[in-house]
Amino acid sequence: MQAALTVTPAQLPDVLLHVAVVRPVFLWGAPGIGKSSLVQAFAESLGLDCVTLLGTQLAPEDLIGVPQIVDGRSRFAPPENIARDEPYCLFLDELNASAPEVQKAFYSLILDRRIGTYELPEGSVVIGAGNRATDNALARPMASALVNRMVHVHLRASADDWLKWAADHGIHPWIVGYLTQRPDHLWSAAPKVEEPFSTPRGWHMLSDALHSYGQGIDDDMLGVLAHGTLTAAHASAFRAYVKTVRHAYDLDAVLKGDAGWPREPENRDLLYFLAETFRARLIRGLPGSKEHAPPDGRQLAYRAKTLLVELAEISLECAQLVIATGDDGAPVLPSWFLVEVSRDLPRLAAARS
Template sequence: MRSTVTVTPAQLPEVLLHVAVVRPVFLWGAPGIGKSSLVRKFATELGLECVTLLGTQLAPEDLIGVPELVGGRSRFAPPESIARQDPYCLFLDELNASSPEVQKAFYSLILDRRIGSYELPKGSIVIGAGNRAVDNALARPMASALVNRMIHVHLTASARDWLAWARESNIHPWVLEYLTQRPDHLWSAAPKVEETFSTPRGWHMLSDALQSFGDDISEDLLGVLAFGTVTANHASMFKAYVKTVRNAFGLEAVLRGDVRWPAAPQDRDLLYFLGEAFRARLVKELPHDKAHASAAGKQLAHRGKALLLELAELSLEIAQMVIAADDDGNPVLPAWFLVEVTRDLPRLVAARA
């Protein structure tokens, strides 16, 4: 299931507060973007215990219980994890990854909030969650009867929300600062093959590992951790970023003219990282219309053209990457800047000669 209407992690608590208290909710989202932790945090904020059931680890009898005799009649005794006296949050994680038989066992629990003669205490809430088939995750089709028993909310990753959380959560400074510069690297679509991909969970795992190793971690071990938690491209860029931190060789120093683009063959990854950071800075700070450019914007444009020339002398490929269009062929940098680059570069080349 996919939707063009999504909510961010920051928006989700308000949605759940008004929806989950009256109807069961199913939370859709890609792997690793924080669905489970957000539900548990929401339950805690409501003062409810969160009881998690993993659909992939359940059999139907784990829900409906086993028969017992009461007054000469048999009835099903639901498991202790579900049959509670006080209100709680029942979190059905990986619900759409469970077998059809288990999904059927959830019907009355989701719709009528009861299993056999047991009814969820008043004030309890039911929230399901699962990945989408498009994420190459384990996801079985849900019967229309089950789909129609819940309100469906689609969660999307938000770099702004995650960075706000990370600043309060002891995320390693390297991870925090890197994603502050490259928020587009927080999440990537799951690949069709078995390889790592970038998610908020993956960056969190990388942060935890770095906290354990300490900042004196070797470059080789840093690569093992990065390539084992995020995409290969993001891991390579992250390693290059750490190199800038360790050598005080950041984009700001290049823009100020304190240092030149790194030219050593062993610093090729660093040059590529700085080129991507340079492109991101131009995209962020150059206005769409030159008439609206501030003094700082005009200065960046002027300095940017000279830096593009210096970069092209080292690597024409990286220089072209800085000014390249997006995947659909649309210009990313303002048209006026691209025109000036085309017009002024021959003059700059002649002046340098």
């Protein structure tokens, strides 16, 4: 199921507070962006226990129970973890990954809030969650009858929300610092092959591993951990970022003229990282219109042209990376700046030679 509109993790609790208390909600989202933890936090905020059922690990009898004889008649006895006397949050995780017969077993529970003769206590909430087929995750089509029984909410990863959360949950400062500079690296689409990819969950796992190793972790092991939890490109960039932290070598120093671009062959990964960070800084800092550019925007543009010449002398590929178009082929830097670059760079290069 594709989303026309999405919500961020910060917006989700308010949506659930108003919707999940009156109707079942199905939460769609990519793997690793925090669906499960957000539902558990929501239940906790209401003072409710959160009972999680994994659709991929269920059989129909795990929901409807098994028959027993009562007063000479058979009736189904629902499982103990579902048949509770106090209200609770029933979280049906990976619901759309469950087998069709299991999905059917959910019908009465989702629509009528009952299993056989057992009814969910007043005040209980039912929330389902699952990945999309486009995420290369296990997902089976849901019958229209089941789809129509829930309010569907699509969750997207938000770097701002995650960084605020990270500040209160002990995420490693290297990771917070890196994602503050490169918020676009918090999440990447799942690849079509079996390899790690970047998600909030992956960054959290990397943080735990870094805390376990401590500050003395060497560069090789840092690379092993980063490549084991992140997209390869993000892992290489993060490894280079840590090198800048350890050697007090960052883009601000280059912009101020306190340091130059690294020229050593062994620091080529650092050069690529700084070039990518430089590109991101220009995207954020250059105004769309030169006529309305504030003084700091004009100063950044002036300094950027000189730095591009210096960068091209070391690596033309890195310089091209800074001004390259986006994935859709459209320019990402303001057109006025690109025009000035094409006009002024030959003159600047000649002046330096």
